[in-house]
Amino acid sequence: MTTWKNQGNGESKNFLKDVKGLIVIAKNTTQTVAAAKTLAGWQTLINPATTGAIKATYIDFERGFELQTPKPEMATSNTGFKEKTKDFPPEFTGYGNMSYDDYKTWFPADGKEFDFVPVMQDGKILAPTTSAGLQIGFFGRLFVNYDLPKAGGAEKQKAHEFTIMFDDVEQMKSAGSLKTDFTRRDLASVVPVGINIEVITAYENTGGTVVVKATKRATSEPYSGLGTTANWEVVSLSADTGGACTAISATQSALGIYTLTFLNSAAKLTGAFEIQANAVAASHITYLSNVLNIPVS
């Protein structure tokens, strides 16, 4: 924070606009302030050319945003002197403008630490800077709610609830509102389109094939753009030392159906593994699936 000096009063009395979205970033990811003001800067983090390079995504809070930050602690001593004795870092609940299937993709992130950059209605972002002058996010944690669907009406709109807790009030003191060259709609549009993948024929552990169906998330519309082995990645393995999509048959891709062969070199996989599909266009990931567990019996 800078030194206190009288600094004048502006002629405009505008409030900061409402928070309408949140960029969720891998911890300690930085970029120059100049890059943070551009859509291209965020694209290198949100939809780069490879899944390994993805460092961020954007959650649309159009359905609502409620501050939950405790009021600063005011204490009165036994001498009767009252003053502020504690500040609390911001906490808030945002209601994701997304499908339940989208929301489910966040379940594995419950309690996970991220850096966060709030996005205002006018596209400005609120972000602190590092001691080196680089833009960074607010360090904090994200929580989801595993509740059953809410009843209709206004409460329904609060179904996809994210509770965000920033962990360091000091970062708020150094944060600034950055005017960007993009709107929050632009930001939302660069997030890869969600695809749902599901097993329709279980992993066949003599030949190593599994049949998977891909649809555009929360619809039954088949997705046909996953017809090469490069579209499929093994995300994690439970028992094997390696694994990859060795071959794919896409004769039924118009129906979103793919027959995939996953092997560890020439050997079949012996334990459950997880896969994810993606499609790349013009050096940016444009479609990205859920992570799917493939059981191996």
Place this chain on the structure above:
Amino acid sequence: MKFGPVDIDETLDWAKWEWEEFLAFYKTSLKEVKETPEEIAKVLGVKVPVQKPKKAEA
């Protein structure tokens, strides 16, 4: 690398595959391709067993 409707990951280390392993893979995953196992193996770099020349008849 596309063979008809099937795409094969040509970046894998196919030279390490035994011929019998490749044949099993061919039967399972490459049923829809027109090429023979030998043709695909040559493209990918799988070692194709050399057939012994027949002995000349006396």
